Amino acid sequence: MIKDKKKIFEAVVDKVEKVSRSAYLIETDLKEEVDVKAGQFVSIYCDGLTLRRPFSVYSCKASKIGILFKEKGKGTKYIKSLKKGDLVNITGPFGNGFTLENKKALSVGAGIGYAPVAFLKSKSDECGIENMLLCGFPNKNEIPDLVKADVICTDDGSYGIKGSVLDAAENILKDYKPQIIYACGPLIVLKKLVQTAQKYDIPVQVAMEKEMACSIGVCRGCVIRVKHDGNIVNKTVCKDGPVFWGSEVVW
């Protein structure tokens, strides 16, 4: 096992499974042991398409990795169509991943943003770090069967707490008093979560998304504006991120 080395894998599909109305789980065997941090991602070649599709790693055991994905367009349609035994070309792992700190934590996953924080939760469990997992979905049908969370909310109240993860998060901040927050989800949710957390003076690590081409920091296609040493600079989501401190991101 070579740490921190990005590679090209001709992986074998173990299974593709529908886990909710629009989400799927794909498990693949890279045929080689890899070391992946929660929040890191891989890029998948999708039949005939020019750009690879980036996905957070949801699970990783020895040479096997799992990805939880939502069907959106051509790429995800292709991945969903894969069958056991098919080959799939995967590059990675890319990016910095979350920095798991030895602090009482709250992890927030909005929608498919559940994937990387669930992976982080499994890592914090291994280290015996207290980490409450909160996730939110539009409704009951969008909750993947495999979800294991401490708190689940749905926008329409069809399961768990009614309302957005943001409201639930604020209540948890007051009562549970985490020292750090890890989060992934739509940009607007991350932005509001960071604003809320600032009121309580709690730092947030956010996993960002941006359309990507190279995944390794060379094309400069995926940059966001980030505060750094008193200046505002470009940082790549693929290499400098995808995880940033909420307080550094220029929202």
Place this chain on the structure above:
Amino acid sequence: MGILDVNLNGLKLKNPIMTASGTYGYTDEYDDFIDVSQLGAIVTKAISLNPREGNEHNRITETKAGMINSIGLENVGIEKFLETKSPVLKSKNIEYIMNIAGSSFDEYVRLATICQTNNIKAIEMNVSCPNVKSGCLEFGVDENVLYDLVKSVREVYKGFLAVKLTPNVTSIEKTGAAAEKAGADAISAINTLKGTSLKVNCINGKFVKTMVQGGYSGRGIKPVAVNAVLRLYNTVNIPIIGIGGIEDIDDVIEFFAAGAQAVQIGTANFTYPDTALKLVKELENYVVKNGFKDLDEMKKELRR
């Protein structure tokens, strides 16, 4: 002597497969995937006199047959390149061509002068940049402007000088001939085509539009590029480096048949990061398998 050796008007490379500017970083960024030093050369991201931040908003998007980028020439600037990047290239034995971009005549000349002073062996002029003085028209669209620009760079720079032509012109023969007349050692063709992607989504009766306007590259531009190379081959006597939509060995052979002496791989590096090195190996097999002594002999036969 290897069978893939090429000599581009004095620039000797171990093979004709290079990687295109803007798709390969500055140095060894692809080293995790392949041994970059085995490529003919890499062409660096465009380097300007001062660091540039590039454009805001969405910078890339996929199209049905490629992609559009509007990176806006974000780069570290020549000083930092010389300080931090060129030592890496040297220590790793990576052959490279430095792609330079200016916003005025003066800036190009100063860049070329710095390259001359620092013994940079080869440069490629990116002339698809807006010329602030002439209302931001690209330098490369007017053959007279291009002639003057290349000539002033040629006067201060003695190394290998390639001029990278833009396809966004009425006659690429004219700009190619101007570059040759001004003293270029080679022509790189082509840079990206002008393109716009306007993706429209209707969400609850409201239209959400995402626009990326910039340079179109990849699979879809290959016929345009092959056409440009063929026309240039019939016009100029300096070597042509073919660029545009190259993905596999058949594409490489097609460019050689059109008259290219070497090729550059751009967008395909994103699809498969090992594309360029794979093509080096496949080209070697192709030459041997078809019974040629070397690439030069095969090219001669191709152009009969």
